[in-house]
Amino acid sequence: xxxxxxxxxxxxxxxxxxxxxxxxxxxxxxxxxxxxxxxxxxxxxxxxxxxxxxxxxxxxxxxxxxxxxxxxxxxxxxxxxxxxxxxxxxxxxxxxxxxxxxxxxxxxxxxxxxxxxxxxxxxxxxxxxxxxxxxxxxxxxxxxxxxxxxxxxxxxxxxxxxxxxxxxxxxxxxxxxxxxxxxxxxxxxxxxxxxxxxxxxxxxxxxxxxxxxxxxxxxxxxxxxxxxxxxxxxxxxxxxxxxxxxxxxxxxxxxxxxxxxxxxxxxxxxxxxxxxxxxxxxxxxxxxxxxxxxxxxxxxxxxxxxxxxxxxxxxxxxxxxxxxxxxxxxxxxxxxxxxxxxxxxxxxxxxxxxxxxxxxxxxxxxxxxxxxxxxxxxxxxxxxxxxxxxxx
Ligand SMILES: *Cc1c(COP(=O)(O)O)cnc(C)c1O
Numbered sequence: 001x002x003x004x005x006x007x008x009x010x011x012x013x014x015x016x017x018x019x020x021x022x023x024x025x026x027x028x029x030x031x032x033x034x035x036x037x038x039x040x041x042x043x044x045x046x047x048x049x050x051x052x053x054x055x056x057x058x059x060x061x062x063x064x065x066x067x068x069x070x071x072x073x074x075x076x077x078x079x080x081x082x083x084x085x086x087x088x089x090x091x092x093x094x095x096x097x098x099x100x101x102x103x104x105x106x107x108x109x110x111x112x113x114x115x116x117x118x119x120x121x122x123x124x125x126x127x128x129x130x131x132x133x134x135x136x137x138x139x140x141x142x143x144x145x146x147x148x149x150x151x152x153x154x155x156x157x158x159x160x161x162x163x164x165x166x167x168x169x170x171x172x173x174x175x176x177x178x179x180x181x182x183x184x185x186x187x188x189x190x191x192x193x194x195x196x197x198x199x200x201x202x203x204x205x206x207x208x209x210x211x212x213x214x215x216x217x218x219x220x221x222x223x224x225x226x227x228x229x230x231x232x233x234x235x236x237x238x239x240x241x242x243x244x245x246x247x248x249x250x251x252x253x254x255x256x257x258x259x260x261x262x263x264x265x266x267x268x269x270x271x272x273x274x275x276x277x278x279x280x281x282x283x284x285x286x287x288x289x290x291x292x293x294x295x296x297x298x299x300x301x302x303x304x305x306x307x308x309x310x311x312x313x314x315x316x317x318x319x320x321x322x323x324x325x326x327x328x329x330x331x332x333x334x335x336x337x338x339x340x341x342x343x344x345x346x347x348x349x350x351x352x353x354x355x356x357x358x359x360x361x362x363x364x365x366x367x368x369x370x371x372x373x374x375x376x377x378x379x380x381x382x383x384x385x386x387x388x389x390x391x392x
Contacts (some may be wrong), residue, residue: 025067027055027377029206029370031085034326039339042322045347048222049197049367050212055375057331062122064287064335064375065196065231070122070184072195074111077182078102078130081109105132110135112175114168115182116227117146118287120373123184124155137171138162141282141289145380155225163281165273165292178377185229187294200242205369212368219363223309223341224372225249225334226260227290229297231374232363240304248306248358250345252337253281253332259361260301261308263293270295284390285334287375307354311340314392321388332376333387342369 003019029052035052057068078097082088087102096102110133113123120136126197127134134155140162147157152322160167166186175183186192207214214220224232229251237247251260256279263269268390275290281291319336323329345351355361381386 005309012150023061024202025071026202027057027059029054029203030327030329031210032323032327032329032371035323036342037341038322038326039343042318043343043347045343047346047369047371048364051342052212052315052368052370053288053327053329054199054262054372055329056199057329057335057373058094062118062125063378064118064122065372066118066122066375068199069189069192069195069230069234070113070119071126072170072198073184073189073191073342074123074126074132074162075128075196076191078132079109081106097114097130105129107133108180108332110173110178110181112137112176112181114140114164114171114186115142116164116167116287116289117142119184119186120150120155120157121146121378122157124150128154134270135171135174139289141286143286143383145383148260149378156234161240164290184369185290186230187292188296189230192230193234193237196231197233197238197241200238203239205311207368213366214243214368215245217363218246218368219360220247221250221341221345221367221369222247222372223250223252223338223370224254225285225288225337225374226253226308227288227303228292229260229294232260232299232372233294233301233370236304237300248360249304250307250309250341251305252309252311252340254285254288254337255314256280256372257283257285257289257291258308258310259290259293260298264302264305264308269293269298283314283332284392286332287334288337307351309344309348311337311341312392315340317387317390317392324388329373330376330379330384331373332379335374335376338371341371345369 029093032051032053040046056065111127112135114137124136132311136156137156150157172183175181226232232251234239259274266272283289316333316336319339320333
């Protein structure tokens with residue numbers, strides 16, 4: 001295990017990554033009219049209103065939605081540690097956290113997480129930047145390039161044969177045995193959830209800047225890919241606080257791993273997994289290969305979530321190519337799951353019933369649709385090529 005901070009993730013580099021955003025970790029909200037036309041032509045059915053892409057795929061530092069929750073949780077842990085050990089006072093500049101005394105102090109602690117890839121990258125990078133030791137427990141479906149990248153920056157990567165739930169379990173147990181270790185628990189963490197929720201405040205401002213109306217006559221539809229539930233849950237929770245009934249949040253999950261839908265429909269939440277009903281839990285969608293949902297997100301979402309869409313892996317690659325061809329934006333296949341939202345909302349019977357029941361049918365021309373693109377900008381070129389050439 002290396003305690004030194006790799007040059008690549010030095011605070012200078014972090015500063016550069018967030019330059020232009022005043023150190024903020026935030027992404028662009030982009031109109032995608034050409035993609036909207038492509039979806040209409042290729043998959044049938046008109047999509048009334050305007051389509052936008054929320055490009056968390058291009059978030060600074062780690063290029064995925066996990067930058068929101070993961071980086072926040074590591075910073076919060078560092079802050080708590082430093083405050084309780086007298087390394088930092090609330091009145092100090094928080095730049096102190098990056099100074100050598102703090103780094104040496106953090107070097108006595110270990111941060112661990114279970115991950116299919118992107119969460120690990122976000123926790124690993126931020127932990128290393130502050131001087132923590134870091135162990136990431138990876139499931140067997142995690143991509144080699146993500147493991148390599150983490151290792152090259154000083155994190156220890158442990159691999160497990162089983163799925164994501166197993167990696168989390170192993171990591172949690174290993175962390176519990178070490179009093180100087182902190183476990184970022186994707187299945188239970190409130191900090192991660194709240195880190196994601198901040199997106200709502202930023203989005204409101206971006207909508208205002210683009211003169212996008214959101215009110216009784218201008219509904220807002222938001223579609224987010226869902227794995228264990230923390231990211232889409234946190235973002236939706238934030239949005240519902242700000243926009244109330246004006247916003248309609250939908251999750252998208254792979255057909256073989258719809259753990260959140262299953263947990264919510266049965267009311268059993270984390271007490272049921274997709275394998276229990278004969279599904280494999282396997283999918284090409286990195287980050288969405290989750291068999292068992294978060295222990296608390298589904299319950300929080302019960303009164304807030306408008307619906308769920310499932311999507312086949314083959315379609316993810318189609319959406320990915322569509323977006324690349326029409327908008328010149330590369331997204332990783334899992335991030336494309338959310339395009340299923342606007343496509344199905346405007347063609348599906350159950351969705352039509354939802355629009356009817358909520359008095360939305362006549363308002364759809366004034367609607368805004370936001371597809372939440374959750375990852376992609378760090379995917380290496382050779383893997384992008386492999387994705388572009390995948391037809392299932
Ligand atoms: C993690 C992830 C998600 C889903 O987030 P959860 O908190 O697991 O629900 C979606 N897309 C990508 C690319 C991810 O890495």
